[in-house]
Amino acid sequence: MQTQTQIAIPAKLTVSRSAQRKLRRRTVLTAYAFVLPYLLAFLLFQLLPFLTGIALSFSEWELLEGTRKFVGLQNFIEIFGDALFWQSFVNSFYFAVLTMTGNALVALMAALALKTVLRGQTVFRIVLYLPVILSISVVGIVWGRVISNDGLLNFYISQLGIPPISFLGNAALVIPSLSFVTVWWGFGFPMLIFLAALYAIPDSLYEAARLDGAGSWALFRFVTLPLLRYALLLVVVTQFISHMQVFGQPYILTQGGPGYASYPLIMYIYQSAWRYYHMGYAAAMAALLGIFMLFVVLIQLRVLGERVEF
């Protein structure tokens, strides 16, 4: 004998409005609870200092003298007439463009090579990434020994009968040299981004292109490169922002010299604030740098950020 249990299913599942509200509130609160720790940290350690910095840029605050007064746009006006500001700005920009380009190119080449290598890929990946984990102090000390006037590189150069090259002492060479060191140090991270993006490209696209007679260059130019656009955008934007704020490399390797040839804007901001104690002036320079970076990133997003579908 079979028994059947009948369950009454209401024609329409009804939940009271208050229960709905309660559920929604709970969902929202849970979401906020997850976000709250970060939000607090963001407010305290990013937004508040950011706003304080902006406010500070309109004031003259001589740190040790304890004087602080509102000066309106005076700091900004002074900055526009400050030759050292412009020189340090150009230095930072030159360094950022060189390093961003170098990093993107080397990382892309390394990623392409790594994707092709079947045996020992993990080992290659780890070793190529290794410099990234070094601190800037270590990188600075090691490379200082390599590219100083009497360093390792000049030793080999002199073995070839070529006069030693002052990589760090020549005003024309110093920023490219610092950029080269930075590319060696930092290309591992963008390499991983490119590698992940390369693996995300469906093989079927390459097969289809090959059937259409595409060679290696055509495959790269018309399949790989367009589909790497987002990865490239990420790399270009993050690298530019990061390298526009260069400090450690010139601080350790050249102290901004010779003269001001490798003196970056962040070093000027730092020294204005903590060596010369002109907090307002330093804050105004930092604000201008922030605005400039935002502007450049918007251009980058505009140029590289077109939607790609595959």
Add this chain to the structure above:
Amino acid sequence: MRPQAKRIHSLNAYHRKYSFWLALLMLASLLLAGCAPAAAPAPAGEATEDSAAAAPAEPTVQSEEMGTGSIVLNMWDGIGASDGEILTQLLNQCVEANPDITVKRQIMTWDVYFDKLAAAIVAGSGGPDLFILWHSVMPQYAKSGFLHPIGQIMFDEGMLPKDDYSPALLDALTIDGQIWTVPFDNYGVGVYVNLDLLEKAGIDPNQPPQNAEQWLEYARMLTLDKNGNHPNDAGFDPDNVEQWGWAVDWPRATVQPALFQWGGDIISRDDDPRALINSPESVAATQFFVDAIQKEHVAPKPAGANFNELFANNKIAMWPMGSWMYNFMNQQEGMHIAMWPYPPLGPERGATLMWSHTFGVAKSVEGEKLDAAKRIIKCLSDNSALWTEKAGMPTARLSLRAGLADKVWTLPVFDKQFQAEGVTEFASTRFSEIMGAVEPAWSAALNGDQPVQEALDQAAERINKALGR
């Protein structure tokens, strides 16, 4: 089967090719990172801000606690490495002699020291009670109301004998009639000479140069290219110099004394200081060094050069540098090194540069803590002979130097020249900003990147702007 086999073969070749280039890239990276030549030991002294920035191998902040007394003094200084250990030894002696005091010492590299000091002052807490200041930056702290005039207090109370200090040094520490800090040492610049290279060149080390021309002549005799030619020989190759007669190292130490000798200075030393760095005298003095590098080819361009290594490897014969190199010199086994006074190069007068590490006490320190600070300062000062003996830094106490001449080979030269013609570096409330303008200008000029007058004019403009604030 054959086409597939061929493809597999071709793929393997393809992978091998990339593996080869990857391996080459890795190998190059590792070689560059790992095969750097062994470094000459770092100088034990750390008196320069530059050297601290260039050699950040030590942690930027170290701390130690000495004594078990109930009065706790927080002490900050920038004296690390082997010199720092000597100061620790002295402090241990002092807390033993004053068992009611505990000294909590924080040692920072000079490049972060002043940042942290300023932050602590502004924060109003967490700063030091007792700390070391270069005499040149002292006015910034005195005029901001952060200091007790501890020098004046201790001299007035008879805790320290005022007449046992160089008057020039005490003058440099005096503002508004008060002596604000207590000098611990009185160090400066002389010339370290490589006796073996001098002997090979036929120069008598007991006959230091007496004027600029003789100095240049010595430098020429001591400079050799890879073919053994001197700068005034035909066929001299300035791009392949094997041995330099002279090193124009840190210009603040090397060029600055020459400014005094030409009658110039960085700023004027009056009530309304203005830039003198672009005065005809200062330009002429700087030009002398630029010409030595660019025209005479007797000294290397300073940027990118590692002078410690060059000297340690017998590639520099005459090296004007500071007292803090004493232990570095002692560590150069097999080398024979002597000290000359800073040479008389300029037309006006003989002069060398002097600095001092001085003790300051924060204004907030009162009562028994102030008393404890004074006792520690007195003890360190009374025992500063050890500082001279172990670190080569001449004590500021003139009476203590007398017994040390036989023990510290650099001391007789420093002592004699400091007392006869020592000039203290200018002190200013804008010291860092002024030096921040002058040093890049010297660097640009010495490296041939900018004409002397132009570089120094730009520096003067920045200095006057700073002084005018």
